[in-house]
Amino acid sequence: MTNWKVTLNIAKTHLLTKIKQTATAALGVTFGIGAYITLVCFMTGLNKMLDDLILNQTPHIHIYNEIEPSKEQPIEQYEAFKNSFNIIHSVKPKLIQKKIHNALPIIHYLNKDTNVRGALPQIKTQIFYIAGSIELGGNLNGINVLDETRLFNFKDYIVQGSPEMLYNNDNGILLGAGIAKKMSLSVGDRVQVSTIKGDIFPLKIIGLYQSGIADIDAIQSFANLKTVQRILGEPENYITDINVKLYDIDKAETLSKNIEQQFQLKAIDIKTANAQFETGSSIRNLITYAVSITLLIVAGFGIYNILNMLIYEKMNDIAILKATGFSGKDVQHIFMSQAMIIGLVGGVLGLLIGLILVNIIDNIPFNTEALPTIKTFPVNLKPVFFLIGFVFAMLSTFLAGYLPAKKAKKIDPVKIIRGQ
Amino acid sequence: MSTILEAKHINKYFRKPVSFHVLKDISFKINKGEFTSIMGKSGCGKSTLLYILSTMDTEYDGELLLNNRLITGQSRDHLSYIRNKHIGFVFQFHYLLSEFSVLENVMLPAKKLGERSYQEIEHDAFNKLKMLNIEHLAKKKASRVSGGEKQRIAIARALINNPSIIMGDEPTGNLDSYNSENVFNIFKQLSEEQGLSLLIVTHDEDFANRTHRIITMEDGRILR
Numbered sequence: 001m002t003n004w005k006v007t008l009n010i011a012k013t014h015l016l017t018k019i020k021q022t023a024t025a026a027l028g029v030t031f032g033i034g035a036y037i038t039l040v041c042f043m044t045g046l047n048k049m050l051d052d053l054i055l056n057q058t059p060h061i062h063i064y065n066e067i068e069p070s071k072e073q074p075i076e077q078y079e080a081f082k083n084s085f086n087i088i089h090s091v092k093p094k095l096i097q098k099k100i101h102n103a104l105p106i107i108h109y110l111n112k113d114t115n116v117r118g119a120l121p122q123i124k125t126q127i128f129y130i131a132g133s134i135e136l137g138g139n140l141n142g143i144n145v146l147d148e149t150r151l152f153n154f155k156d157y158i159v160q161g162s163p164e165m166l167y168n169n170d171n172g173i174l175l176g177a178g179i180a181k182k183m184s185l186s187v188g189d190r191v192q193v194s195t196i197k198g199d200i201f202p203l204k205i206i207g208l209y210q211s212g213i214a215d216i217d218a219i220q221s222f223a224n225l226k227t228v229q230r231i232l233g234e235p236e237n238y239i240t241d242i243n244v245k246l247y248d249i250d251k252a253e254t255l256s257k258n259i260e261q262q263f264q265l266k267a268i269d270i271k272t273a274n275a276q277f278e279t280g281s282s283i284r285n286l287i288t289y290a291v292s293i294t295l296l297i298v299a300g301f302g303i304y305n306i307l308n309m310l311i312y313e314k315m316n317d318i319a320i321l322k323a324t325g326f327s328g329k330d331v332q333h334i335f336m337s338q339a340m341i342i343g344l345v346g347g348v349l350g351l352l353i354g355l356i357l358v359n360i361i362d363n364i365p366f367n368t369e370a371l372p373t374i375k376t377f378p379v380n381l382k383p384v385f386f387l388i389g390f391v392f393a394m395l396s397t398f399l400a401g402y403l404p405a406k407k408a409k410k411i412d413p414v415k416i417i418r419g420q
Numbered sequence: 421m422s423t424i425l426e427a428k429h430i431n432k433y434f435r436k437p438v439s440f441h442v443l444k445d446i447s448f449k450i451n452k453g454e455f456t457s458i459m460g461k462s463g464c465g466k467s468t469l470l471y472i473l474s475t476m477d478t479e480y481d482g483e484l485l486l487n488n489r490l491i492t493g494q495s496r497d498h499l500s501y502i503r504n505k506h507i508g509f510v511f512q513f514h515y516l517l518s519e520f521s522v523l524e525n526v527m528l529p530a531k532k533l534g535e536r537s538y539q540e541i542e543h544d545a546f547n548k549l550k551m552l553n554i555e556h557l558a559k560k561k562a563s564r565v566s567g568g569e570k571q572r573i574a575i576a577r578a579l580i581n582n583p584s585i586i587m588g589d590e591p592t593g594n595l596d597s598y599n600s601e602n603v604f605n606i607f608k609q610l611s612e613e614q615g616l617s618l619l620i621v622t623h624d625e626d627f628a629n630r631t632h633r634i635i636t637m638e639d640g641r642i643l644r
Binding site for chain 1: 501
C-alpha cells in the first residue's frame with residue numbers, strides 16, 4: 001500500500017536538492033552506458049567487417065568433386081583374399097570427371113530445400129593470361145553474376161564496372177586487380193586467355209575485381225558461366241562447383257553431411273573451412289563484453305557510493321518519516337526510486353551519447369587497400385545493443401540502490417531520535 | 421470518560437552492553453482530553469517508555485492498547501499506519517525535512533495516509549498553521565525558520581491527521597522561556613478546546629505543574 005505519488009515526490013525533492021550529487025551519479029551511468037554502446041557498436045562493426053571479408057565470399061556449403069583415391073581397392077572385393085592382410089603400393093587417385101554429374105538437377109533439388117537461400121553453379125578452371133610472350137597462370141571462375149551479387153555480396157568486390165555489365169557481355173571478363181596491374185590493363189582493354197588445352201580466346205575487360213586478399217587478386221578473374229563453358233568447349237550442364245547459401249549458418253554442418261551421402265560428392269561447410277574465424281570472433285566478442293561489463297560495474301559502484309552517502313545524510317529524515325507513519329518499505333521505496341531515476345536518466349543520456357559517438361566514428365574516414373568498399377570505420381548499430389545497455393543501466397542501478405535502500409529500511413528511528 | 425491509551429504491565433530490558441531492566445511493570449491509563457506529563461531524572465526510563473507507547477519500539481513485554489484495541493504484536497507496517505493515523509509526535513529537536521517547504525512538511529503525514537484529496541490536505545494544513553499563528557511561513561523552506569517556529573510547525577504536522585493522542589519528548593527542552601510558554605499554551609489550548617489527549621515527557625517542573633496530571637518515574641517504576 002505504498003503511496004507512490006508521495007514516495008516519488010520525496011525522492012524527487014531529495015534528488016533535486018542534491019543536484020550535484022545526483023548529476024555525478026547519473027553521469028557515472030551515462031559514461032558507463034555511453035562507453036558500452038560505443039565500444040560494442042564499434043567492436044562488433046570491426047568484427048563483422050573482418051568476418052565478412054572472408055565469410056561473405058565463402059559459401060555456407062561448397063560442393064565439388066574431390067580427386068582422391070578410392071576408399072575401397074578392388075582386391076578387397078575379391079572373395080579369395082577376404083581374410084588376408086592386403087598391402088597395396090603406389091595407390092593412385094581415381095580418375096573421375098571434374099564436373100559434377102547431374103549438377104543441374106542437384107541445384108534444382110537444393111533450391112527447393114527450405115533451409116537453402118540459394119544454390120549457385122560455378123565453373124572453376126585454370127587458365128593462362130597471355131601478355132605478349134608472357135603467360136601468367138590464373139583461375140577463371142564462371143558464375144551467375146547477378147545471383148552471386150544477390151547472395152554473396154559480389155558487387156562489394158567489383159571496384160570498377162558492375163555486375164550488370166558483365167551479365168550483358170558474353171565476351172566480358174572481370175579481371176583481378178592484381179593481374180590488371182601486372183599486365184598494365186584497364187577497363188575496356190582486351191586480354192587474351194588460354195585454356196590448358198591451348199585454345200586462345202580474347203575477352204573484353206568490363207571491370208576489375210578486388211577481394212582485398214592480394215594473393216587471390218593476382219590470379220582470380222570472373223566471367224559468365226556460359227562464357228567459360230564456351231571457352232572450355234563444354235556443354236551447358238558442365239558445372240564443377242555448387243555454392244550453397246543457407247538461411248541459418250548453424251545448419252551447414254548437418255546439411256553438408258547429408259549432401260555428401262546423398263550425392264556422393266564432397267561437401268564442405270563453412271565452419272570446417274574457416275574454423276579459425278569462429279574462434280577469433282568469439283574471443284573478440286568476449287573482450288568487448290568483458291570491457292563493457294567492467295565499465296557498467298564501475299558505474300554501479302558510483303551509484304552505490306552516492307546513495308550510501310545520501311542515506312547517512314538523511315538519517316534524521318528517515319527517522320522522522322518513520323516516526324510520522326512511513327513504513328520501512330516506504331522508506332526503501334523512496335531510496336530505490338531515487339536509484340532508479342538516476343539509472344533511467346543516466347541510462348537514457350548514455351544511450352544518446354553512445355549514439356552520437358557511434359555516428360562520429362561512422363563518419364571517420366578509413367581507407368585501406370584490403371577493403372575496397374569500406375570508406376569509413378565500420379560500426380554495427382543494432383537496436384539490441386541499446387536494449388541491453390538500457391536494461392543493464394536499470395539493473396545495475398537497481399542492485400546499487402538495493403543495499404543502501406535495504407539499510408534505510410532497517411534504520412531504527414528510536415536510535416536516531418534518542419541519539420541526538 | 422473513555423480511555424485513549426492503556427499500558428498493562430510493561431517490562432523492558434536493554435541487552436547491550438549489559439543486561440539492564442529499564443522499565444519495571446508499568447501500568448497506567450490516559451483518558452480522552454487528559455494533559456499528562458511524565459517527569460523523572462535522566463535515565464529513569466521515561467523516554468524509553470514514550471517510544472514504546474509511540475509503537476516505534478516493539479521489543480517489550482506486556483500489552484499496549486490504543487482506543488481499547490490491542491496493538492502489541494501487530495506487524496510493523498500496521499504499526500506505521502497506526503502511528504500515521506492515531507499518534508502525533510513532537511520531538512525535542514524539531515526534525516523537519518529541511519528540503520521541503522513548511523507547508524509540505526505539515527502535509528506529508530496526511531499525504532501518506534491518503535484519505536483526503538490534495539486540496540483538502542492543503543486546506544487543513546493551512547488551517548493548522550493558522551491556528552498556531554505561523555501561516556505566513558507556509559511557503560518558506562523548513563531550514564529557514566527559527567527554532568520556536570520549527571517546533572510549532574512540528575506540532576502542526578503532529579495534528580494534521582487529527583490523531584487520538586499527541587506525544588512529546590521534551591518538546592520545550594530546546595526552547596527559550598518565551599517559546600516554551602508559547603508551546604505550552606498551544607498544548608493547553610488543544611487539550612481544553614479540542615479534547616485532545618497529550619502525553620509529554622519533560623524535565624521542566626513549571627511545565628509539568630501546569631498539566632492535569634504528572635506521572636513521576638524513578639528507576640524504571642512509576643512513583644505517582
